Amino acid sequence: MKALVMTGKQEMKMEEREIPTPKDNEVLIETAYAGICGTDNALFNGLPGSADAVPPIVLGHENSGVVKAVGKDVTNFKEGDRVSVDPNIYCGKCFYCHIGLFEECDNLSAVGVTRDGGLEQYFTAPDTVVYHIPDSVSLKEACSMEPISCGVHTMHIMDNIQPHMNALIIGDGYMAKIFAQLLRAYGVQDITMTGRHDDLLAQEQKQLNLNHVVNTTKEEIPSNYDIVIEAVGTPETQEAAVKHTNKGAQVMMFGVGAPGQTFSMNTYEIFKKQLTVKGSMINPNSFEDTLALLESGAVDITPFQANVISLDEVEGVLNHTTPKVGKTVVAVNPDLK
Structure with missing residues (x-):
């Protein structure tokens, strides 16, 4: 089989490998689609994701495909099942797992980060992180279950979301578009999004039914x-996220800065407004809600999967010799249905 192997920092090589054999508790999946995201770009450049990726490794943590074989202890999957994979695997033994804070697991491993992922024709995953996908959800859509689930986790760790609340999304990339739909699905009625291009913001306002859009190169965030x-x-x-808050507001820091990056906050304002400022790390216990949102149509990412490329084109996207604007997915085997 073909496998696109990250052999070092900013280095990839297409290799011919044997199809892996699933262990007793594993599922062998033929990859249909694999999403490319900012984490892959970070890993390619030697930066950490949810964990460190140590070459040689096959990236690809946003995956969908079809089951080809199962280990002897697997009873809930069979050959031919259409599936998506939650890449994050928790040890279940450390202090953070014991208190239910799985995203902070001391021994976190992940498909496409610490073990080979979907940028190859076949990969394996423990059956505990594999999910059936309904017939109404395409395999192309299903490769985005992981980023959607990261957004769902952000919604989970917010406090008491109410319809009267107004929301600001800073940014208009793929995750921002997902958040616009999630906020609406969770009951928020007034949503503003910021961006830097009038034409894109006008299109996004229509597509996402946004109440307001703000081009931050031309105008201040008004509220x-x-x-x-x-x-x-x-x-x-x-x-800006901390600055543009009402009393009692919640600020969710979802965008990932560089390691060592800092920003300034007015601590008196945090005290006076009684703000909650949180980070949001990966996606524990969020795939079932993600499936429900996709199946119902409350979240629709098909208009925003802008680029479909082949395995041969991945390195050019990651090293920016053939940059793509918008979400990119890799059609590893688009003939799978």
Whole structure:
């Protein structure tokens, strides 16, 4: 089989490998689609994701495909099942797992980060992180279950979301578009999104039924908000997220900055407004809600999967010799249905 192997920092090589044999508790999956995201770009450049990726490793943590074989202890999957994979595997033994804070697991491993992922024709995963997908959800859609589930986890760790709250999303990338739909699904009625291009913002306002859009290259964010989701990850946008808050607001820092990056906050304002500022790490216990949102149509990502590429094109996307604007998915085997 073909496997696109990250052999070192900013180095990839297409290799011919044997199809892996699933262990007793594992599922062998033929990859249909694999999403490319900012984490893959970080890992390619030698930065950490949810964990460190040590070459040689096959990236690809946003995956969908079809079961080809199962280990002898697997009873809930069979050959031919259509599936998606939650890449994150928790040890269940450390202090953080014992208190239910699985995303902070001391021994976290992940498909496409610490073990080979979907940028190859076949990969394995423990049956505990494999999910059946309904017939109404395509395999192309299903490869985005992981990023959607990260957004769902953010919604899970917010406090008492109410319809009267107004929300600001800073950024208009793929995750920002997902958050716009999640906020609406969770009952928020007034949503504003920021961006840097009038034409894109106008299109996004229509597609996502946004109440307001703001081009931050031309105008100030005009109000304060009860919920602010920062989906960019720069010091400037993180500072703006804290600044544009109502009393009692929640600020969710979802955008991932560089290790060592800092930003400034007015601590008196945090005290005076009684703000809650949180980070959001990966996606524990979020795949079932993600499936429900996709199956119901409350979240629709098909208009935003902008680029479909082959395995041969992945390195060019990651090293920016053939950059793509918008979400990119790799069609490893698009003939799978």
